[in-house]
Amino acid sequence: MANAADYALKELNKETTIGGVGVEIERTVPRIDLTDFDARKAEITEELWAAATDIGFFQLINHGVPTHLIDDAFLKSKHFFDLPQEVKAQYPMARGTNSGWEYKAQVRPSTGTADQKESYQVTISRMDELGLWPTPEELAGFKASMLTFERANWGVAMKVLGCFAGKLGMPTDFFTTAHDPMKPTYQSTVRLIHYLAMKDTKQEDYKYWRAGAHSDYNCLTLLHQRTGQGGLQVAPGKDQVERLAWTEVEPLDGIITCNIGDMLMRWSDDLLQSTLHRVRMPKPGEYDGPRYSIAFFAQANKDAMIVGPQEKYEPMSAGDYMQMRLSANFDKKET
Numbered sequence: 460m461a462n463a464a465d466y467a468l469k470e471l472n473k474e475t476t477i478g479g480v481g482v483e484i485e486r487t488v489p490r491i492d493l494t495d496f497d498a499r500k501a502e503i504t505e506e507l508w509a510a511a512t513d514i515g516f517f518q519l520i521n522h523g524v525p526t527h528l529i530d531d532a533f534l535k536s537k538h539f540f541d542l543p544q545e546v547k548a549q550y551p552m553a554r555g556t557n558s559g560w561e562y563k564a565q566v567r568p569s570t571g572t573a574d575q576k577e578s579y580q581v582t583i584s585r586m587d588e589l590g591l592w593p594t595p596e597e598l599a600g601f602k603a604s605m606l607t608f609e610r611a612n613w614g615v616a617m618k619v620l621g622c623f624a625g626k627l628g629m630p631t632d633f634f635t636t637a638h639d640p641m642k643p644t645y646q647s648t649v650r651l652i653h654y655l656a657m658k659d660t661k662q663e664d665y666k667y668w669r670a671g672a673h674s675d676y677n678c679l680t681l682l683h684q685r686t687g688q689g690g691l692q693v694a695p696g697k698d699q700v701e702r703l704a705w706t707e708v709e710p711l712d713g714i715i716t717c718n719i720g721d722m723l724m725r726w727s728d729d730l731l732q733s734t735l736h737r738v739r740m741p742k743p744g745e746y747d748g749p750r751y752s753i754a755f756f757a758q759a760n761k762d763a764m765i766v767g768p769q770e771k772y773e774p775m776s777a778g779d780y781m782q783m784r785l786s787a788n789f790d791k792k793e794t
């Protein structure tokens with residue numbers, strides 16, 4: 460584990476204390492129906508607020524992202540990760556950009572070991588400038604699929620964040636303005652994730668985590684999973700640091716699992732709860748092949764200032780906040 464003194468943010472210092480196995484218990488993850496959103500906005504807002512201030516995790520149904528877009532995004536994701544290593548290496552994630560491809564590069568402060576995965580981040584404001592799009596010859600239709608999927612998820616995220624804004628006494632479009640995709644400071648990201656299959660494994664391989672315990676450092680995460688590819692666990696209650704109680708989150712096609720990130724918890728003066736989560740290794744008898752998931756991270760534009768209604772924390776730009784969190788996850792060496 461990293462030394463807590465390494466980090467300036469309380470969120471990161473907390474994360475260094477939660478790398479243990481803990482215990483597993485059953486909980487109900489709230490499922491919220493977004494049908495007739497405009498007509499039911501007041502009702503939906505109360506359901507979202509109750510979930511976000513309690514467990515910090517919830518699932519969305521009838522959210523409006525078409526099934527065919529989700530299926531196509533997963534297909535394109537697999538095609539990308541199936542490319543030869545030397546091709547993917549042409550699109551590396553440069554330091555501090557949160558864009559491009561990485562392989563076992565993310566070392567969580569909670570574990571001090573690399574996550575057993577590879578990922579490819581799409582941050583649309585940076586992709587052309589950094590030359591991170593695969594060519595049409597390498598992946599036909601990939602760029603169009605990612606751009607369409609990204610914008611559909613952005614729309615859902617802004618609905619949810621708009622509900623939170625109202626409860627915080629902010630204008631409805633406050634977070635939409637702070638996540639404006641038309642600005643060059645836009646930094647929301649789609650992350651394609653491929654957890655590696657368990658092949659030729661030794662007993663010691665199972666002591667690692669597919670993704671170590673962490674809280675997200677954005678405002679809101681929208682996670683798409685595939686039925687049968689489990690392992691995601693949550694531990695509500697960030698003040699628990701001993702024997703954390705973890706709950707399995709069932710992966711189901713078409714359902715979006717959401718969680719609050721540390722950026723939004725800070726922005727809400729800690730009213731909204733950023734919840735710890737991890738991806739465990741398969742247990743004996745479980746599916747142990749490759750696991751794919753896709754996350755949309757709503758991350759406020761670099762120039763947006765994070766300061767809550769009660770000004771509990773000193774103002775900080777979203778750009779500075781993201782750089783501190785990225786450095787903690789990608790600049791640390793394994794221990």
